Amino acid sequence: MISYEEALKIVLNNCHPLPTRRVKLEEAYGLVLGEDIFSPGDVPPFDNSAMDGFAVRAEDISKATEENPAILEIIQDLKAGMYGEAEVVQGKAIKIMTGAPIPAGADTVVRKELTVLENGSVLVLKPVPKGTDIRRAGEDIKAGNLVLKKGQVIQEEEIGILATLGLGEVPVYPPLKVAVITTGDELLGITEKLVPGKIRDANSYTLQAQVKKAGAKPFLFPRVPDDKESILKALREGLKCDLIITSGGVSLGEYDFVKEALEDLGAKLHFWKVRQRPGNPMAFWSWDGKPVFGIPGNPATSIICFEEYVRPAIRKMMGFIHLFRPQLKVLMGEDYIKESRGRLQFLRVRLEKKDQIYAYLAGAQGSAILTSMAAADALALIPEEQDFLKRGEEVLVHLIHLPEDH
Numbered sequence: 031m032i033s034y035e036e037a038l039k040i041v042l043n044n045c046h047p048l049p050t051r052r053v054k055l056e057e058a059y060g061l062v063l064g065e066d067i068f069s070p071g072d073v074p075p076f077d078n079s080a081m082d083g084f085a086v087r088a089e090d091i092s093k094a095t096e097e098n099p100a101i102l103e104i105i106q107d108l109k110a111g112m113y114g115e116a117e118v119v120q121g122k123a124i125k126i127m128t129g130a131p132i133p134a135g136a137d138t139v140v141r142k143e144l145t146v147l148e149n150g151s152v153l154v155l156k157p158v159p160k161g162t163d164i165r166r167a168g169e170d171i172k173a174g175n176l177v178l179k180k181g182q183v184i185q186e187e188e189i190g191i192l193a194t195l196g197l198g199e200v201p202v203y204p205p206l207k208v209a210v211i212t213t214g215d216e217l218l219g220i221t222e223k224l225v226p227g228k229i230r231d232a233n234s235y236t237l238q239a240q241v242k243k244a245g246a247k248p249f250l251f252p253r254v255p256d257d258k259e260s261i262l263k264a265l266r267e268g269l270k271c272d273l274i275i276t277s278g279g280v281s282l283g284e285y286d287f288v289k290e291a292l293e294d295l296g297a298k299l300h301f302w303k304v305r306q307r308p309g310n311p312m313a314f315w316s317w318d319g320k321p322v323f324g325i326p327g328n329p330a331t332s333i334i335c336f337e338e339y340v341r342p343a344i345r346k347m348m349g350f351i352h353l354f355r356p357q358l359k360v361l362m363g364e365d366y367i368k369e370s371r372g373r374l375q376f377l378r379v380r381l382e383k384k385d386q387i388y389a390y391l392a393g394a395q396g397s398a399i400l401t402s403m404a405a406a407d408a409l410a411l412i413p414e415e416q417d418f419l420k421r422g423e424e425v426l427v428h429l430i431h432l433p434e435d436h
């Protein structure tokens with residue numbers, strides 16, 4: 031049996047980013063940028079007005095007061111999108127809208143609120159410093175500058191920047207295709223009637239949601255019964271994807287065929303069993319260059335193993351710079367005696383901010399219990415060598431449900 035740290039290292043060493051490709055900007059949202067982006071031009075491309083008002087020479091309004099305004103003749107109206115040929119000379123002004131280019135001769139914009147109109151002239155009631163309300167060419171981005179970095183997620187802001195730069199196609203890591211194969215004779219579909227001995231399949235749906243949330247594309251396979259032939263068939267189909275997750279069937283039960291099936295297929299087993307709880311019988315293979323995760327079937331275990339191993343793997347393959355959830359050291363809010371000695375325990379906790387942040391059990395910790403999983407803000411990691419934690423003792427947590435999720 032290996033440790034959590036060793037297992038995670040093996041997983042990441044055997045998952046590699048997919049080759050990048052170019053996609054239309056409209057399809058790039060949520061993907062990861064595959065190359066550094068340098069700006070092909072200045073943003074904004076020309077000096078322009080930051081306000082609706084008048085383009086003037088600062089000198090002409092330097093002595094303006096409410097009693098004694100500067101009177102300037104308006105020689106043109108400039109809307110955004112227009113390009114004016116007229117020049118602002120002494121005693122003249124050009125009416126200008128936000129975004130319109132600063133006309134020749136003008137060095138300042140005086141906003142509308144500081145002016146009064148009278149007989150085709152503008153009365154400026156107050157001086158403003160030279161350069162006021164002008165947005166300079168290149169003040170946001172200079173031509174040639176590194177604007178976005180490889181590995182950055184393309185969110186709405188990045189989309190805006192790429193559009194502004196005129197980049198209609200962008201290099202990205204493609205969405206990772208993830209096969210979700212759930213095994214178990216006892217499993218029913220959501221709408222099927224419960225009959226004695228059967229339960230409804232939760233993992234197909236939680237895993238599918240987790241894959242989506244990690245930024246990848248799930249392919250949900252029909253549930254597979256606990257027989258080797260069916261499992262072999264599903265796994266072969268799974269190879270169409272970039273990564274395979276199997277749920278259930280990796281323990282020591284007589285009908286746990288996932289390991290055997292992968293062995294028959296010639297997959298390389300990297301590990302089976304990790305010194306952790308829950309999720310002790312987790313397994314990991316490489317098959318045909320693709321990672322395969324054998325996740326034990328208990329629903330809370332499944333969520334935790336995905337979080338701790340599959341999610342970072344997916345993110346590495348999708349080119350993300352940040353593979354892991356944020357982590358934090360907090361204080362235990364209550365005593366806790368560990369269930370299994372010599373294994374790392376992932377504890378479902380909720381966090382409360384008092385003088386410091388405290389972690390409390392989010393409910394019963396059984397591997398099948400989903401409600402405590404739903405109530406948890408974080409997973410606390412109780413190290414292998416620690417048998418109990420006292421109230422007030424420090425503990426590391428992985429923030430799996432960031433506040434925006436609540």
Ligand code: AMP
Pocket residue numbers: 212213214216217229230231232233234277278279280281283325326327328329
């Ligand atoms: P296994 O890992 O196949 O030995 O399953 C361990 C436990 O998890 C058993 O009690 C199963 O009934 C349960 N289980 C397995 N797969 C699922 C699933 N997809 N949804 C809900 N419970 C499951």
Ligand code: MG
Pocket residue numbers: 213214215256278279327
């Ligand atoms: Mg099973």
